[in-house]
Amino acid sequence: MISIKNLLSIFLLASFFVACGNNSSNKGDAFYSEGQYKEAIMAYASYLENKPNHVKVLYNKGRAHEELDEFKLAEQSFKQALKHDSKNTQILLSLSNLYHNNGKPELALMYADNAVSVSGAPAMAYFLKARSMHSLGNVKEALREYNTAIKMSPTNGQAYYYRGMLYAATDQIGNACKDFKAAVKNDYAPAKESIKKYCK
Numbered sequence: 001m002i003s004i005k006n007l008l009s010i011f012l013l014a015s016f017f018v019a020c021g022n023n024s025s026n027k028g029d030a031f032y033s034e035g036q037y038k039e040a041i042m043a044y045a046s047y048l049e050n051k052p053n054h055v056k057v058l059y060n061k062g063r064a065h066e067e068l069d070e071f072k073l074a075e076q077s078f079k080q081a082l083k084h085d086s087k088n089t090q091i092l093l094s095l096s097n098l099y100h101n102n103g104k105p106e107l108a109l110m111y112a113d114n115a116v117s118v119s120g121a122p123a124m125a126y127f128l129k130a131r132s133m134h135s136l137g138n139v140k141e142a143l144r145e146y147n148t149a150i151k152m153s154p155t156n157g158q159a160y161y162y163r164g165m166l167y168a169a170t171d172q173i174g175n176a177c178k179d180f181k182a183a184v185k186n187d188y189a190p191a192k193e194s195i196k197k198y199c200k
Contacts, residue, residue: 028040028041028043028044028047028057028060028061032060032064032067035067037064037065038064038068040061040064041061041064044057044058044060044064053084055081055084055085055088055091058077058078058080058081059077059078059081059088059090059091059094061077062074062075062076062077062078062081062094063094065077066094066098071098071102074098075095075098078091078094078095078098082095087118089115089118089121089122089125092111092112092114092115092118092125093111093112093115093122093124093125093128095107096108096109096110096111096112096115096128096129097128099111100132100135105132105135105136106132106136108128108131108132108135109129109132109133109136112125112128112132113129115128115129116129122152122153123148123149123152123156123159124149126146126148126152127145127146127149127153127156127158127159127162129145130143130144130145130148130149130159130162130163131162134146134162134165134166139166139169139170143163143166146159146162146163146166147163150163155186156186157182157183157184157185157186157187157188157191158183160179160180160182160186160188160191161180161183161188161190161191161194163179164177164178164179164180164182164183164191165194167179168194168198173199176194176199177199179191180195180198180199181199
């Protein structure tokens with residue numbers, strides 16, 4: 001199953017590769033793109049010795065730690081980057097995603113909410129806010145944010161899937177089945193199992 005972490009990675013990849021424009025930090029980017037995350041972290045750390053407050057390098061270092069499931073180190077890098085760019089939606093969404101994946105929905109919601117408050121926030125911000133509210137059992141609020149995320153990005157199969165799961169949990173099976181089918185149509189294959197389970 002595609003995780004939220006992977007979905008967020010797809011959303012952020014395009015900006016990742018332009019995140020560090022100068023040659024000194026491109027070594028870290030090159031290592032990252034090859035899946036050599038430990039080497040990327042060392043390259044980023046070396047760069048940060050001279051520019052310790054470089055937001056994009058701190059962020060990219062956090063992403064590399066996240067790939068290695070080094071939660072605390074990723075958290076530290078993201079938060080340090082956020083200190084110098086508090087309205088950066090990439091950082092806010094990465095923190096929200098990090099906390100969601102580590103069973104801390106309250107913190108995930110806080111950072112997703114901060115991302116939503118930034119002008120021009122992407123659909124992913126609303127999706128992560130919905131997922132956090134869903135985890136916390138806030139059904140109405142979660143549904144509202146799923147609706148917004150889908151309206152902004154109508155080909156997000158994962159958003160349809162999780163909205164469908166919310167509908168299924170509240171016995172709205174007709175709506176759930178519509179969403180599961182929309183999820184499959186938009187290339188979110190795990191929804192096929194939900195169709196088998198709920199859509200007789």
